Amino acid sequence: SYVTNKLMLICAPLLCCLAGMMQGVYGAGSCQLMVKFIPGSVYQAGDVVIGGLFPVHLMAPQPETEFQSEKVNAFCEIFHQRAYRWLQAMIYAVDEINNNPDLLANFTLGYLAADTCLAESITLLTAMSIVTGQEAHLAKSECGSVCLFLFYILTVSYSNGHSYSSQVSYLASCGCLSDKRRYPLFFRTMPSDAAEARAMAVLLRLMGWAWVGLVSADDDFGRSGMQMLIEALRGTEVCVAYNEVIPKDYPKMRIQRIVKTIQKSTARVVVIFLKDMDALFEEVVHQNVTDKQWIANDPWVTYRAFSVPRYVSSLAGTIGFALRKADIPGLGAFLTRINPHSPNSDPFVKELWETLFGCSLSGGLGQTFLYADLSQLRVTYNVYKAVYAIAYTIKDMLACEPGKGPFLEGQCPDVEMLQPAQIAHYLPKVNFTTPLKEWMNFDENGDTPASYDIINWHVTVQGTAEFVTVGHFVPSQGSDGQFHIDMDRVVWGGGNRHKVSLFVPVSVCSSPCPPGTRKAVQKGSPVCCFDCLPCAKGEISNKTGSLECVRCPERFWSSSDHTVCVPLQLDFLSYGDTMGIILSIVSTVGAALTAATFATFLCYRHTPLVKWSTNTVNTIFMLLLSLKLCFLCALTFIGQPAAWSCKLRHTLFGISFVLCISCLLSRTMVVLVAFHSTLPGENLMPVLILFISVLICVLWLTLAPPRPTERDSMDKRGPKIILECAMGSVVAFSLVLGYIGLLACLCLLLAFMARKLPDNFNEAKLITFSMLIFCAVWVAFVPAYISSPGKYTVAVEIFAILASSYGLLLCIFAPKCYIILLRPEKNSKKHLMAR
Known part of the structure; x- marks a missing residue:
């Protein structure tokens, strides 16, 4: 077996009988148990002894691999002050519990704290020594009379996943230990790496960091932690730019390549899952990587070795998660009593004093007291909670009523002969509030509720890093957790060498797509x-x-x-359009000119010119009236199409122009057939011609009248809805246009034939010219009407109406009005009859 997890708290029975069996077996043969001691330990007796394993030293002596002699004068090196504080926290918690009559009345806890030297061999050796009773002061106990039961903090885990004791760890964070199939007796007061991975995922999503780099160690901690982070990010908008793994032997070329990858990547946020970061950050500083936002895992987020100015330029603004800090009342005073001259001092005090003060105690130290820095009680608090979890488990056992116990036939556990299964039954059910008012329990995986401080690295005036708590992450049932962070207090990484950034770094592969x-x-x-x-x-x-x-x-x-x-834009010729305004003005002016001409002729009706023009049935006044209708007809084509306007515009157009052409045709026939004479039937000709047009319009409106309709169209500015008047019946519309065209052609032909008749005024020439304009306009109208889009179709039709109307008005009546108003001497019978 070998060590895979560090610093666990294990509860197990003292296997006194196993020790006796081993002594008997080995005593009868040539083999002997070589090691019968625990190299460094602190012991206090009690009804139940809590054993703890702590890495008080960080370097163990080389082991004896021949197994033929006992190695002597071998001592562990590199004193670890933090681990020694953890050991003292266990002792303090035991004393505090023993002095509390409300917790374990008439019952005393003892302790046996031992040094593991952070070595697998010594850890396993120490653990087995405790379990088998090989410690010197335990060997005095008579096996079979009173057997001691130990809870001890252990650093070992068996490779097959099984153990014969319940374990409560204060520093093992590997998520793999939550697997109850492999570790059914494992519990911990240290949050699982899975909780930290979820907290990191929440932080990345909260800050909008969608493009991140990952760096982890090639060990259980790194691989497991990074895998859990990737799982927590699955299904989110956070992507991994790179995922680098640092080998255990930290090869320099590999480290250089990883740092170059970090520096060249567009991902500004780097998430680290490492416990030994020295090699990585040495190279980060060497390559001058200063534009990254580092996301730190516990415990390096509070690693003071990196707080010196040499690292600050690269690591300032680092943000990460640390175990919740706690203030344990009374612990400071308890630690200050530690003195190498105290009669109850442990074997580590002398070395602690020499390490702290850089001196030797061979000459004495007087009455110097220890100053303890208790500003970062994080793992220490885990040890404190672990001891209390054990105490409350024993309390629940002692409270069991005989006959009502949870075991076979209502049996209660015998505290003096505890079995692992009994402990495993009570420990998961422990539920209490610590003296610091924190609720404590274990879930179905043996984990406690995970809560973290959010630590941010600020730069001090001296250029060092200060670890500032800027928020908290606390567990929340049914969710990943509740994130509380004071954004105003956070400074971010990625600034220049002398000043960290006050703005949240942007770390995206592609900038968010804007609206549209x-x-x-x-x-x-x-x-x-x-x-x-x-x-x-x-x-x-x-x-x-x-x-x-x-x-x-x-x-x-x-x-x-x-x-x-x-x-969608409604496309029709409205009075608000520039074109609609112009056409409306032109139409109105035309109608006004026609009305003025009508008034002029009416006023000068007794003059020879007017008398000659208005003889018999006064066709000239009918012509002026029809022309006025033609001008006003154009106004009905402007505005949003409606049912009444669609019917009116086409029928008024047909009737007014037919009436106009019929009057001209009648005048032409008068000139042609009877020079200065009245043609028989002249009064009825316009009426008869108009009747046919009216009949066509009536049938049109009855059978298939014009109606408003919509049509989708597309131009360079986009689609639009064209509002127009559908013809209803193309045949009827063609008949109206054809009838007008037929009358116009006939009138043109007759006027052309009469153009050289001896007429002093020569009205036939004027009619011929006007008919030429009329026909030319409407011949050009057809292709223009067909090719014009949208409202321009209506504009072309209005233009044709107005152009032909102005042609008739000006060609026929302008010369007459000129004579009447400006050349009155020509408005005489003598002048008219001169020829």
């Missing part, structure tokens, strides 16, 4: 590395980091920046 774009994962890259693609037309994304764009609902379209859906 979506993520597109880069092929072969983690999900955190992506491109930002603009949303397609008609789609939007209104938040940062959208995975998909959303299609706009019907009658809506995306804005120019694709962030909101806006109603």
